[in-house]
Amino acid sequence: MAKKKVFIVSHAHWDREWYMGFEKHHMRLISLMDDLFYLFKHDPDFNSFHLDGQTIILDDYLAVRPEKREELEQYVREGKLKVGPFYILQDDFLISPETNVRNTQYGKKQASEWSQPVPLGYFPDTFGNMGQTAQMMQLSKLDTVAFGRGVTPTGLNNQVGQGKFDSTFSEMWWEGPDKSKVLGILFANWYSNGNEIPVDEDEAKVYWTKKLADAEKFASTPDLLFMNGVDHQPVQMDVTKAIKVANKLFPDYEFIHSNWPDYIKALKADLPKDLSTIEGELTSQATDGWYTLANTASSRVYLKQENTLTERTLENQVEPLLYLGGEATAENQDRLDFAWKMKLRNNPHDSICGCSVDPVHQRMMTRFHGAQQVAEVLSEHALTSFTNSLDTHNFPADSHPFVLINTSGAEKHEDTTVEVEIARAYFKDGAPQAQYDKMVELGKNLPELTVIDAVGEKIAAKITNPHARFNYDLPDRTFREPYMALYVDVDVAATLRPFGWQSFAVIEGAAALDAAVSIDGQTLRNARLAVTLEADGTVTVTDQATGHEYRDAVDFEDVGDMGNEYIFRQSADKLTFTAKDAALSDVAAVQTAAGAQLSYTLTYQLPSRAAASLDYEREAVIDITNRKSVRGSELQPLALHVTLTLAENSNKLAIHVTGDNQLKDHRLRALFNTDLTSETNDSESIFEVVARPNKVGKNWRNPTNPQHQQAFSTVHDDTRGVVVGNFGLNEYEVTPDGSQIAVTFLRCVGEMGDWGYFATPEAQCLGDFHADLSVAFTDGSEAEQLAAYQAARAAQIPVIFGQTGVHAGEKAPSNTYLDIEGDAFAVTATKMSQDHGLIVRGYNMTGESQPLTVLAAGKDAATLADFDGDAIAKPVNSELAPAEIRTYQFK
Template identity: 55%
Template sequence: MTKKKVFVISHSHWDREWYMAFENHHMRLVQLMDDLFDLFENDPNFNSFHLDGQTIILDDYLAVRPEKRAELQHWIDVGKLRVGPFYILQDDFLISPEANTRNTILGRKLAEKWGQPVPLGYFPDTFGNAGQVPQMMRLGHLDTVAFGRGVTPTGFNNQTGDLGDYDSTYSEMYWQSPDSSKVLGILFANWYSNGNEIPDTKEAAKAFWTEHLAAAEKYAATPDLLFMNGVDHQPVQKNLSDALALARELFPDYEFIHSNFPDYIKALKADLPKDLTTVKGELTSQATDGWYTLANTASSRIYLKQHNTATERLLENHTEPLMALSGLTDAANQDRLTYAWQTLLQNDPHDSICGCSVDEVHRGMMDRYARAQQVGHWLGDAALTKLANKIDTRNFPGESRPFLLINNSSVPQHDTVNVTLEWERAPFTAGKPNALYAMLEEKRQALGDFHVIDREGKMIPAQVVDTQVKFHYDLPDRAFRVPYMGLYITVAVAATVAAHSWAGFALVPGTGHPQVASDQEPLIQNDALQAQVTADGSVSITDRRQQQTYDHCLRFVDTGDVGNEYIFKDVANDQPIQAGPAKNLTRTVTAGGQTLAYEQVLRIPVSADEQLAVEQQSVTDITERHAQRSTQLADLTLHVTLTLPAGSRQLKIHVAGDNQMRDHRIQALFVTGIQSDHHQAESIFEVVTRPNTPGKQWENPEDPQHQQAFVDLSDAQKGVTVGNFGLNEYQVLPKTGTIAVTVLRCVGEMGDWGYFPTPDAQCQGPFTGDLTVQLHDGSRTDTLAAWQTARAGQITVDVQQLPVAHEGALAADHTYLQVDNPAFAITAMHVSPDTGDVLVRGYNMTSAPQDVAVTYQGQAPDAVVDFLEKPIVGVSVNTTLRPAEIRTYRFKQVGAND
């Protein structure tokens, strides 16, 4: 009889930062690596160590032990250390599609510099798995994944014969994306620690292997049994060779192999049966009681998510497109861009971006966001300067100050943009700074009226909002700094800029549009929408095209939260508290649109009661907590601004406050009344359809979900799309057809396996939230328009002052990218650092095949490529997109400077 093979893989799941600050874990990592080197040197029977699928660990070690680089390379070369394929172990849902992609690309490149990457998509502890992971892995040249959550193994002795959508007979299965891409999936059915701390004494070893072999055999589809020898931050088991020798002696019917993933996967594939289950789409533990899906990490420390979105939008929708358009594509600047991406990705591990670590971790993240943004702005500014010097401005009057507005989104932008222009400069070489300041200040006070014109000389709605004299300086690339005083004029410009286009304008002296009008009317409107603040402080929204009104649609409510950073836990018998009537209401009307600003008060408990501290310190399970809210109340004032640009169908909502309360949650509720059994939300390279009611096993009264840019609730006649900026958690309340988006969540402990206080997670202090609403008629065309507009709501218009009367090769108005099908959502436009080619990536937002044509600078792409820029066999630029297909178009070295 053929022996079953027991593949033991040594590893340590290495959260870089979690229940201790980064450097605390870092120092333990150095010890782990030192121990590994010693073990490799002295135990020839120790096969190898799996370095957790993330190459950043190598950099972390060398930061302390740079002299060990050659030895590190040696152990990788001989196969003792197994590295890659990712840069970090990310959270799938809380980072953008592009951040997921760059993690794969950067990890692969770095791993290949060291050696052969492990051929395995590795997701051991991800808090849910995105439905497009199989397709993303295929595009990254990986056909096998390992993961720990989302699927329930039933065992081959399951007698029901009726597997659910998220059940698998075996711990091995196929996993399929919506586009039909399929990979082999390995579920850690007994977790990624089922072979941890193997005993080396007879009695203990006999008991260990008797139990653990049976547990593995219960689910394994083949005679190849996987045992993961390690767990979170686990030191290497130095006596493993002795422990396995003992296991061979005690269990002679098994072949015990200290192994590695490449060898295990090869053996597994050779032995796979034909009856493997195929699971489809996202795996978020839908078929559980709902308490430990960890989806509420989407609302922990929302300020992190907002900074993350801001940094992603900066790099993806500003820095990279501007570098491509300007030709700022040299190797030195590409290296700077890579550094920015790596800095951002260092915030993307699941315990970091999920906001479920101790306070010191998340303070460090804020520094990384700041640094990544500084680099992104530096590169973007350099690109804008380079692009500006190519724009022809001779059509504008000589006394004007021309400028450029650049829209890198996929829909026309109608927002009013504040543009600050240098009207006059006085260099320090011309006199003393204070005298120059006084001279320009006198000129400032004598300034007359101004208006804004486009390239054809047509007046554009605009208004001067500020004038100022201030110090500034230039930093030439190859010369000393140049300080000066400048006279600056800030003008609010209400211009429409076409999708993927730039448009030139100029500020010129002369009377412009009428001044702003203000009153206290509680209503704003344009041709498409109307929003009215009602007596109870809620907002009714009307689609004026359809004459469809959603009464009392928007309201803000507060509830108690006695949970932790992982899980929201409501208070028994707690009634949501709605914000009060609108106060201090001001409506502002300009040629560019209308705004409505007002205040609402939430009178809420200051915290939970004293019982919560007892339950936290005693590590009482989240489901067994009985703490209530304090009887002491205080006011939390919400400052709300509704904005409706002229010509736009999107209502923008901004809310701000100063939170001094604890243990609570604020949600924005959008009450639609739409009755449907499902809704749709943007996820990772997918608009996913999710049920409005969880499965029969669900016990959690909440059903939290993840989103990227929007969530949509519709029927055949109407729909509501709610967009957001960094507000990744929502749920749908099916009885009232309500979309509830979390704006603020405040808790005082980390949670999980002990008591770790996190006072910063109470999010006390100023906070903001930004949302959008667009109404549609339920048709494919109108729905796609709403989705694209919601995505564009996260992208601001770039501004750049242009030289006066300048002869340039590029027109002041120009569309650089054209997409003929709104079903295709652009996620990236950047230059390949390897080839200089322009890459445009996106995905099919629909569940139907789509034909799409994409042109860049008037040229068609030459190939469709994968994430590693290899042409995809059998797919041409004209091939119809599969449902939810991710596609990257390659344009051979086409730039705005060509």
């Protein structure tokens, strides 16, 4: 009988920053790498070390030990250090689909430059696994994944009652919504099941007797995997001696110090035919619900908002502008890569999840701002090149032309407020004070102004606030040029086609304002919706297309939170405050260029913090499930300033909320009444709109059921639908009957959680906060639902503004750069590639085949491609398959 093989893989799960600040973890990494270099030199039996699936560790080491580059490259090349395929170990759900793709692309590229990436999608500690993992890995030429959460192994002797998220073995097939399949390897006994192997024979006997039995209980083959390491674990220096002891004590097994590629090869050769198949998202749905860690989606919401802002800036501003402006050079690609990598350093799970100590998240904000600054530089240059190429010669010579660019996949007809320069006075022509006074005086005597389009037609606009301020030019090869300028604020109601631009100009004349949305007291009304602010602070919406009235359509709820950065736990008193408990004031309505706005303030009297007993529960590390604290008795005011915006003919109500939070230990959510009964809800996830059950499983004990979202969530049936959009608000919850959607926009806690007590005063999120949401009301049809999905995604993408002059140019004043026929195709990338030309990527938001045509400059793509840029043998105009992710390459 052949011996069973025991594959021992040395590794450390390397959170770059978590319960200590980055540099503290960084210094431990240097020590780990130094120890590895010693082992590589002095222990010929030490096979290799798995660098946790992330190549950024190489950069982190060289940042301190640059003189070790040649030696590091040697060990990677020789296979002593196993690297990739990812750049960082990301959180799946809290970053965009494109960020997930770029993480793999940067990781594979860096690993390939030094050696071969480990052929494994590696998700050891992701807080839930995305449903499209199988398709995404296949598009990255990875057919095997390893993960730690979401599936319960049952073993051959425990198959009774096997559920949807149970697998007989630790090996299984994982199938995505498009029916792609990959081999999944579950860390059934966690990714530390081979940690700290004893060298002492007596200890080793006890250790291996238990460990082998634990692994064999779930293994489908005689190939047993043991991960020798855990979070930030120093390498076991005597592991090869321990392996020799194991081989001596257990002659029926062959213990091998090995690596992932060798283990995968052996495993595939021995796989049985009766593996379980697991489908879709793996988010611990079949557990008691307490440790799904989904509440990390609402921890430190400000991080999620900055992340979304950075993603939208890179994906929907910089990359399209580099294409439009003809600035997608190799030199600018280097700059863009730099910005992307800076942003990606904020996306490991303990970083973007907001579940680390305060110094970690302070540094993250610096990185976000740095990435945004690089993006601004690239955008400004590309936008200037683009606006200079526009043909604006038909505008009056004394006009002030500007262009608006819509890089989203939905038509936009909304208020766009821009700052248009009317005149400037350079410092070289006069003293700064004199130039400033000149601009101020000019502003006092401005004639009435209006906005026209490229054919001379007036456009609805409000032009206000003439103001002077300092500004400057930075020419590429000459010295800076400071000046004072006169500006006006222009609120314009333009209709912008998807992936298109339109030119306008400010000229003298009476401004046009079309009152397409009426204001009647505290009611806004357009052709589709009537929106009324009630006396009790709630909002009623009537959909005039379906005739349905939604009472409590928009509400705001505050409850106590006795939890931590990982898990929400409501206070034991269950105290809950809604808009009906707040004082309503400051109600005002104004007409805008594209519609109307209704603003108001809700002032709550809320407990200032939790009762003092929570301090003890934190310091004593009492488990979340056993906490009994209530909210404190001292009350303080909390004012929510709310603005509702309704545009002409729109079925969507935009909601903007601001406030100054000085309270601790609480959670704020926006509540939306669907007035529907449903068993499921749909939400935008990573490259899919996923259907999730509203009701929890039989083992669930958590009173809440939080979920992740990207741009929207929805409840609908064949007659009506409610689609709630958001910007950087990744946590939502739907009631079991489907009657309400809740979106968290502020959660305030005072500790990190997990394995000890780590105080995080900044996680209380004291100070100013804001939230942007929307709610659309549909007739339930696929057409209106898809349109609302596209609109929610587009609402995250601001219109790009660029001012130009009156001049000839090779580009039309208004046009589209991408034309898509196919309502179900959600575009996630429009970018230039140095190797493959224009890249357009997106996904099918439905589970049905959909017709699709994608044209750039009126031409078909050259080919369809995978994430590596290699061609796929499929016609470019073929139907979009259910849940398909598709990448077009245009020459």
